[in-house]
Amino acid sequence: AQSVSQHNHHVILSEAASLELGCNYSYGGTVNLFWYVQYPGQHLQLLLKYFSGDPLVKGIKGFEAEFIKSKFSFNLRKPSVQWSDTAEYFCAVSRGSQGNLIFGKGTKLSVKP
Amino acid sequence: GAVVSQHPSRVICKSGTSVKIECRSLDFQATTMFWYRQFPKQSLMLMATSNEGSKATYEQGVEKDKFLINHASLTLSTLTVTSAHPEDSSFYICSARDGGLQETQYFGPGTRLLVL
Numbered sequence: 001a002q003s004v005s006q007h008n009h010h011v012i013l014s015e016a017a018s019l020e021l022g023c024n025y026s027y028g029g030t031v032n033l034f035w036y037v038q039y040p041g042q043h044l045q046l047l048l049k050y051f052s053g054d055p056l057v058k059g060i061k062g063f064e065a066e067f068i069k070s071k072f073s074f075n076l077r078k079p080s081v082q083w084s085d086t087a088e089y090f091c092a093v094s095r096g097s098q099g100n101l102i103f104g105k106g107t108k109l110s111v112k113p
Numbered sequence: 114g115a116v117v118s119q120h121p122s123r124v125i126c127k128s129g130t131s132v133k134i135e136c137r138s139l140d141f142q143a144t145t146m147f148w149y150r151q152f153p154k155q156s157l158m159l160m161a162t163s164n165e166g167s168k169a170t171y172e173q174g175v176e177k178d179k180f181l182i183n184h185a186s187l188t189l190s191t192l193t194v195t196s197a198h199p200e201d202s203s204f205y206i207c208s209a210r211d212g213g214l215q216e217t218q219y220f221g222p223g224t225r226l227l228v229l
Contacts, residue, residue, distance in 0.1 A: 034217075036220070043220050043222035044206070044220035045220070046219070049217060090157070100147065100159055103156040104156060105155060105156040106155075106156055
């Protein structure tokens with residue numbers, strides 16, 4: 001079955017630690033890739049997206065993600081996390097411009113001050 | 114970025130009643146809106162895709178007669194949960210696609226439904 005996998009359910013880090021959240025998908029062909037963030041009590045916000053071009057995508061708040069086609073991966077990274085990055089992070093994939101989003105189960109990030 | 118609103122943010126109703134949830138794109142026109150359901154500690158599950166001026170497309174397992182969707186304009190879609198039961202209690206989230214060159218979905222804040 002087509003799916004999006006996020007390997008970590010809950011990640012706990014101290015401030016200034018580096019972050020990498022894994023995301024793998026199982027679709028062949030052209031895909032569009034997204035990372036969304038949901039801060040406590042708030043709605044989903046787009047962090048970054050990849051449609052084509054440079055596979056290293058930079059998003060808001062210092063986040064970046066790298067699309068590695070051969071590994072079907074789109075991992076999210078941040079060199080130095082802050083307490084305010086505490087949130088749930090969702091990876092999502094769509095196929096083509098009209099495709100619906102398929103979400104991973106999310107990774108909860110807790111950053112200790 | 115684009116803003117999507119939902120109303121109400123929270124609703125409590127009695128079993129057997131119907132509840133209407135509105136989703137609006139505030140600063141862009143959305144030919145397509147989506148309705149999701151999010152269970153605790155789980156991902157968003159797509160319920161249906163709503164296209165302006167046409168019937169909604171429901172995902173497998175979602176009852177179209179129970180979850181009525183209307184997309185009457187380019188900025189408004191409504192989800193009506195008919196004859197609600199306690200198992201319908203959930204967090205309902207809508208999103209709207211901006212239809213630009215790189216189409217992106219923007220999400221509303223969600224509606225928490227509690228059916229007693």
